[in-house]
Amino acid sequence: MTSRIPDKATVDGLEDRWNESWEAAGTYRFDESATREQVYSIDTPPPTVSGSLHVGHVFSYTHTDVVARYQRMQGREVFYPMGWDDNGLPTERRVQNYYGVRCDPTLPYVDGYEPPFAGGEGKSVKAADQQPISRRNFVELCERLTAEDEKQFEALWRHLGLSVDWSRTYQTISPSSQAVAQQAFLRGLGRGECYQAEAPTLWDVTFRTAVAQAELEDRERPGAYHRLAFEPAADMEEATGSFGTVWIETTRPELLPACVALVAHPDDERYQGLFGTHVRTPLFGVEVPVVPHHLAQPDKGSGIAMICTFGDITDVTWWRELKLPTRPVLGWDGRVLPEAPAGISSPEGLAAYGEIAGMTVFSAQKRIVEMLVEQGLMEGEPRPISHPVKFFEKGDKPLEIVTTRQWYIRNGGTDAALNDALVARGAELDFVPDFMRVRYENWVKGLTGDWLISRQRFFGVPIPVWYPVLADGSPDYDNPIVPSEDALPVDPSADVPSGYTADQRDVPGGFTGEKDIMDTWATSSLTPQIVCGWRDNPALFAATFPMDLRPQGQDIIRTWLFSTVVRSHAEHGTLPWKHAAISGWILDPDRKKMSKSKGNVVTPMGLLESHGSDAVRYWAAAARLGTDAAFDEGQMKIGRRLAMKVLNASKFVLGASGVATAAGSSLAEGVSAAAAVTAKPVTEALDAAMLSALADVVDAATAALDNYDHTKALEVAETLFWTFCDDYLELVKTRAYDGAAPGEAIDPFAPCSEGAASARATLVTALGVFLRLFAPVLPFATEEVWSWYQEGSVHRAAWPVSAPVRAAADSTSGGAPLLAAAGEALSVLRKVKSEAKVSQRTEIESIDLLVPEAKVAFVRAAEPDLLAAGRVRTMQIVDAVAALEPGVDGEAPEDGSVDEIADPTVMRTENAALVTEA
């Protein structure tokens, strides 16, 4: 072998070598001068850097990379940036635990602050042990940690071989991302899509922030029904005469002071006479009406329930639709408010309230129950149940509902026309696989309110408004002061609005800054605008937007995908992308969704290092979009075997064709040798059949990839490649060597027999096609081979087209069936030796090959190659059907095979005479 081509091929170590080379050559650099028609743009999901990457990420990002590499080879200029989602609550929590700190916005900034420790990963630090620091110090720590995380993420992605343009990374917290988020917000404010409202809001008491509908999840939690006595008020006694105590059942007796009504189903006969009359709440003695509403469930508890402001979202619906008063009792810390709500006025009521004021929900419930029991207002013991309770998906305490001023974006939750328009956008989008569209539609049609975007947190994009401070010192929320777009990004808590001076902050007649930040989705819903340069690079924006592809997980269709559609629809009146490719989950071998803990045991970098990146990519590419896949290291081993096979088969092809000899002197020689070899005519039927089959595969793989079906593309290429290695190479080996002795270097420019030239042309042509077909999935092994005898990168080479391959093959018909028939014949010749338990090198003195009639011509066409590959001296090819007729083949089977079980559609042998070694 030459020095260029290693004596012993290996897939190990290719990652670092080629990553350096690609970086140096700018192989994946995006050319900004490209036009929209030339560009293929991908809206890659920015991973949350505060989490860790797991095998699921490797899986889905590989899918996207296969698309990127394919499109690049198709000649598109691929716009494939990578972002980091470092904005938001997950980062805050990680910083708290990693550095043992907590943000206290009232504290001053400390220059040169160093946290108590670093690296407290994994364990959570109790709030009491966290050092309180200023907001600016806290944000600096967030930035410091995310920068570290981002380095590690990039290293992993590079090792995996993602062909992103690493000069185009972005962060969702960067100033330019903030500016985009703020500009989009201000545009929305101008159009009325962004608005603020004082309304009941789902509230996480741990994080003390509002939470959006999309961030909710139900969790089954134990609770208990408490049966409480409501005494009739005067009007009820009058109306009903004898109606006594009304018993209701509730899981939240602590909300009794917030009770504003009782509700029953309008058709519930038990309570017909009560509607419109009043009862008095136990302990607090507040008169509340009994009202009918269809959402009341007659079969739950006693069929009549108390409405509190607010116990759950049904309470909110009742409160709104029935226009009930507001009597909140919980504050944003999750504790009972110090002051009793309006309505409680009796000394007994106020005294009872005093007993629970300031308590947590848990303690308040306990105390209320004690009081109810003492006064005989509760019947029996609490009845334990298990019921679904709303949680913030990242929280661990049940959500409360608190009335606060918040910012919203219209998303069709309150506007039927907008809802229809957004459903129509979903119909316009090409979901891969198509059934994922249903998830989008279900979500959009089921929205019950607009998108709440304000968060009472610290690390995020500030809502870019100020408010005038009125003479009484209160903010004038109705008249926000906005910055100009060219001043963005702004931090209203630090920056001063134009027309004001810093000393006017928070004083009457002055201004006050909005303290809330935006939810992280309010920024990440703008990834197309961020990466495409909407704000600051109009030429780039024109060349890349609307984008071609949004790859993402199915779990965030309702959040990321939908919110991106909402923003693009509002700002640009278009879809943000044409296609949405949805990857499935990785499942444990026991078919459960891969858990975080298990995902961490198998670290992605460990996998890549032990199997090789190409092997792991193969495993990922072998799973279809939208389909859950098993975590299967066996599949990675197969991928590794394929990559090894690519290297070894390539070594053979280049050696037997003589290209390796030329490449040994210089790459340029190798290139011209490959050109010279492939320029020779393909004269042999078997060679033509190989190329014809290959042309079919090129067409099938191309069609599959155009359809985002990387699995099919890989499968067809892989199947033919194994036929190429196992059968075709073996068949033409002898012919291609053209009499060269073992180890003898073949001169690719020297004259050779027509048959050898035909074989060599086919081998080198096929190799070039296979390498390019595999390049998107196995970028390292294919690039390695490409470098042995071709200039430039295989990843910038043109995707193969079938026409020239087919043209080279058209001298003889036969195609794939001929190749298959020759392979089958080779197989039965091998079987003779395998069953005789002798080496495949053993020669066959003579043999009869019984061939189904339809294949006879094919086998004859490949006869010389079969004789050579099978080491057969004389072979009689016989029609298998005719052979069944006694005497037609001239003799009875001598080897004892029985004709009556023979199937004339199956190729087989008879009368084999092996040469016994002396």
Add this chain to the structure above:
RNA sequence: GGGCCCUUAGCUCAGUUGGUCAGAGCACUGCGUUUACACCGCAGGUGUCAUCGGUUCGAGUCCGGUAGGGCCCA
């Protein structure tokens, strides 16, 4: 409670519009020191296509029911 996906060989999965669709690979067994490859090659058999009905000349394939698994939403 509603929606979506899945159930094919021991395992992981293909099976386009109903008609060679009963398939691949892995695993397993046997053989083999081949002028690419031991991180290898060759040769082997394995299935009531979850289940029950229906449509059809014909059903893994289309329709309905049931059971199990997964996910999403109430």
